[in-house]
Amino acid sequence: xxxxxxxxxxxxxxxxxxxxxxxxxxxxxxxxxxxxxxxxxxxxxxxxxxxxxxxxxxxxxxxxxxxxxxxxxxxxxxxxxxxxxxxxxxxxxxxxxxxxxxxxxxxxxxxxxxxxxxxxxxxxxxxxxxxxxxxxxxxxxxxxxxxxxxxxxxxxxxxxxxxxxxxxxxxxxxxxxxxxxxxxxxxxxxxxxxxxxxxxxxxxxxxxxxxxxxxxxxxxxxxxxxxxxxxxxxxxxxxxxxxxx
Amino acid sequence: xxxxxxxxxxxxxxxxxxxxxxxxxxxxxxxxxxxxxxxxxxxxxxxxxxxxxxxxxxxxxxxxxxxxxxxxxxxxxxxxxxxxxxxxxxxxxxxxxxxxxxxxxxxxxxxxxxxxxxxxxxxxxxxxxxxxxxxxxxxxxxxxxxxxxxxxxxxxxxxxxxxxxxxxxxxxxxxxxxxxxxxxxxxxxxxxxxxxxxxxxxxxxxxxxxxxxxxxxxxxxxxxxxxxxxxxxxxxxxxxxxxxxxxxxxxxxxxxxxxxxxxxxxxxxxxxxxxxxxxxxxxxxxxxxxxxxxxxxxxxxxxxxxxxxxxxxxxxxxxxxxxxxxxxxxxxxxxxxxxxxxxxxxxxxxxxxxxxxxxxxxxxxxxxxxxxxxxxxxxxxxxxxxxxxxxxxxxxxxxxxxxxxxxxxxxxxxxx
Numbered sequence: 013x014x015x016x017x018x019x020x021x022x023x024x025x026x027x028x029x030x031x032x033x034x035x036x037x038x039x040x041x042x043x044x045x046x047x048x049x050x051x052x053x054x055x056x057x058x059x060x061x062x063x064x065x066x067x068x069x070x071x072x073x074x075x076x077x078x079x080x081x082x083x084x085x086x087x088x089x090x091x092x093x094x095x096x097x098x099x100x101x102x103x104x105x106x107x108x109x110x111x112x113x114x115x116x117x118x119x120x121x122x123x124x125x126x127x128x129x130x131x132x133x134x135x136x137x138x139x140x141x142x143x144x145x146x147x148x149x150x151x152x153x154x155x156x157x158x159x160x161x162x163x164x165x166x167x168x169x170x171x172x173x174x175x176x177x178x179x180x181x182x183x184x185x186x187x188x189x190x191x192x193x194x195x196x197x198x199x200x201x202x203x204x205x206x207x208x209x210x211x212x213x214x215x216x217x218x219x220x221x222x223x224x225x226x227x228x229x230x231x232x233x234x235x236x237x238x239x240x241x242x243x244x245x246x247x248x249x250x251x252x253x254x255x256x257x
Numbered sequence: 258x259x260x261x262x263x264x265x266x267x268x269x270x271x272x273x274x275x276x277x278x279x280x281x282x283x284x285x286x287x288x289x290x291x292x293x294x295x296x297x298x299x300x301x302x303x304x305x306x307x308x309x310x311x312x313x314x315x316x317x318x319x320x321x322x323x324x325x326x327x328x329x330x331x332x333x334x335x336x337x338x339x340x341x342x343x344x345x346x347x348x349x350x351x352x353x354x355x356x357x358x359x360x361x362x363x364x365x366x367x368x369x370x371x372x373x374x375x376x377x378x379x380x381x382x383x384x385x386x387x388x389x390x391x392x393x394x395x396x397x398x399x400x401x402x403x404x405x406x407x408x409x410x411x412x413x414x415x416x417x418x419x420x421x422x423x424x425x426x427x428x429x430x431x432x433x434x435x436x437x438x439x440x441x442x443x444x445x446x447x448x449x450x451x452x453x454x455x456x457x458x459x460x461x462x463x464x465x466x467x468x469x470x471x472x473x474x475x476x477x478x479x480x481x482x483x484x485x486x487x488x489x490x491x492x493x494x495x496x497x498x499x500x501x502x503x504x505x506x507x508x509x510x511x512x513x514x515x516x517x518x519x520x521x522x523x524x525x526x527x528x529x530x531x532x533x534x535x536x537x538x539x540x541x542x543x544x545x546x547x548x549x550x551x552x553x554x555x556x557x558x559x560x561x562x563x564x565x566x567x568x569x570x571x572x573x574x575x576x577x578x579x580x581x582x583x584x585x586x587x588x589x590x591x592x593x594x595x596x597x598x599x600x601x602x603x604x605x606x607x608x609x610x611x612x613x614x615x616x617x618x619x620x621x622x623x624x625x626x627x628x629x630x631x632x633x634x635x636x637x638x639x640x641x642x643x644x645x646x647x648x649x650x651x652x653x654x655x656x657x658x659x660x661x662x663x664x665x666x667x668x669x670x671x672x673x
Contacts (some may be wrong), residue, residue, distance in 0.1 A: 013409050032415065040554065047421060072566065074565065074566055078317075090472065094570075094571050095570050098565065098569065098570035098573075099568065099570065100525075100568075101568035102567070102568025102569075103568070105568075106568050107567065109563075113559075113563045113566075114273070115264065115560065115563065115564075117264055117267035117268055117271060118263075118264065118267075122260075122263075126260070126567065127567060127568065129259075129260045130568060130569065165408065174567075190659075214440075243510060244471070
């Protein structure tokens with residue numbers, strides 16, 4: 013890693029991801045390159061099928077590029093084993109999915125503390141942290157409920173609590189507000205924004221929700237797997253239709 | 258690790274009916290296995306006891322070479338008998354010795370006015386045999402020999418039938434004397450007729466007092482075997498080893514399995530067949546468990562993808578499935594052992610009547626099979642069977658566990 017890249021948390025270099033479907037090859041990502049610095053709050057926008065989810069999966073090491081390189085800090089993800097990638101996600105990445113994705117046999121509290129448990133954080137510290145977080149996301153009193161006993165919005169808030177409980181360097185969120193009502197979506201965005209500002213956590217989230225894009229500091233627009241634009245959002249251009257999606 | 262154990266346990270109860278059916282199948286299999294083993298071991302023990310108590314021994318002391326080659330002259334001398342006596346006098350209580358029975362064996366010819374038949378003569382001490390063997394219990398007509406008897410005999414009911422003899426009647430027993438070319442003969446009175454259930458034995462056995470046999474065979478003060486009866490079959494090997502250490506090399510000390518190799522081999526073959534049958538039976542059950550586990554993993558592909566995304570390493574996912582299988586195995590072992598042990602206790606006390614299956618007396622490899630089999634189940638068997646269940650479940654969970662560990666279904670995470 014060069015000195016220029018020292019404060020870059022995430023770096024993609026000419027990433028291409030192609031899938032073979034029957035006799036056809038689908039190019040989900042084509043020569044995607046960008047860097048994300050520490051503390052950035054980036055939205056990846058684009059229509060359905062533009063490659064947003066694939067991009068996030070590649071960034072997390074859940075999917076491997078057909079060509080190109082992905083760097084997280086100083087590590088080239090292509091050189092890591094599956095075991096090492098899992099370790100990396102556990103230590104440094106928080107994931108929020110569109111489909112909530114909680115572990116059904118664990119309670120809200122256990123789901124939220126899952127990463128901390130795997131990291132071996134002591135009981136008392138873990139419990140108190142998770143209780144505070146659940147309170148913060150408005151789930152006080154629901155700690156013992158299983159995912160099946162929570163609404164979609166409540167489940168997503170548990171997922172957010174799980175993603176941020178371990179204070180990861182990078183949070184990847186795949187359309188985090190897609191299945192939420194406006195009020196819940198806004199409170200989730202407020203929470204993400206606050207974490208970004210207070211802890212310097214880098215957020216990279218895919219969306220085509222204008223409410224979310226409005227809050228982003230930078231928008232990377234994908235079309236057919238290519239970066240069409242990568243622009244910072246300033247106070248002046250927040251209302252610019254190009255940034256509103 | 259704790260979270261793995263918790264998730265594995267709770268995963269089992271997401272589909273309680275499937276878990277209970279799977280665990281129930283394995284438990285039933287284990288219960289039946291224990292029952293088969295108990296009945297099998299019970300019948301083998303009874304066969305050994307019957308063989309030991311009907312002319313055999315837990316441990317036999319003989320002149321070296323007698324087991325392999327026999328021979329009327331291959332006897333224990335008076336001095337050697339004394340050495341055996343002094344060894345047992347010193348160690349009998351510690352070794353669990355119940356009785357010591359000197360015996361001589363010979364072939365002879367029994368004849369009466371109605372015919373003649375070849376017989377196997379066993380000379381024995383009537384007083385000691387009464388408590389050490391089953392011969393006296395097998396007398397169906399007349400009575401067993403007494404210590405005061407001389408020139409009397411107990412004959413097998415096959416001999417009695419051939420020679421048309423009844424208690425109180427007389428017959429002539431002829432045999433070649435030791436160290437001589439002479440044929441000696443004695444006129445014997447029938448004291449009793451016995452029926453052991455062993456066809457070959459009953460057709461050709463004549464029991465006579467030891468002194469009478471020694472006189473007939475010219476073996477004054479000598480015997481072919483000192484049969485040692487113990488209060489536990491499992492002590493036999495140790496006692497034989499002890500005897501080999503304490504007695505001179507001119508004598509051989511053999512446990513029941515060496516004295517009765519046909520019976521030992523029959524039990525081995527029977528056990529072998531039973532192991533193959535039980536192994537196949539369990540393999541079928543184990544494949545059912547493996548199938549259930551594999552289905553359960555495949556049904557949860559999205560969940561495994563989620564665990565992967567959260568940093569749950571392949572090794573942990575592998576362990577998770579192994580733990581789920583271990584929980585099922587543990588549950589099955591607890592229930593199965595309970596079922597099997599309960600069945601064992603029933604058949605240990607009430608017995609399994611063989612007349613459910615056979616209408617006549619049954620014998621094999623020179624041993625009578627009791628008409629009622631009482632289950633015998635050792636801890637070794639219980640732990641062995643439980644270990645088999647654990648081992649097989651573990652082995653067959655490797656494939657589902659590997660499938661869970663290698664799952665790369667990231668595309669499923671976006672699905673609602």
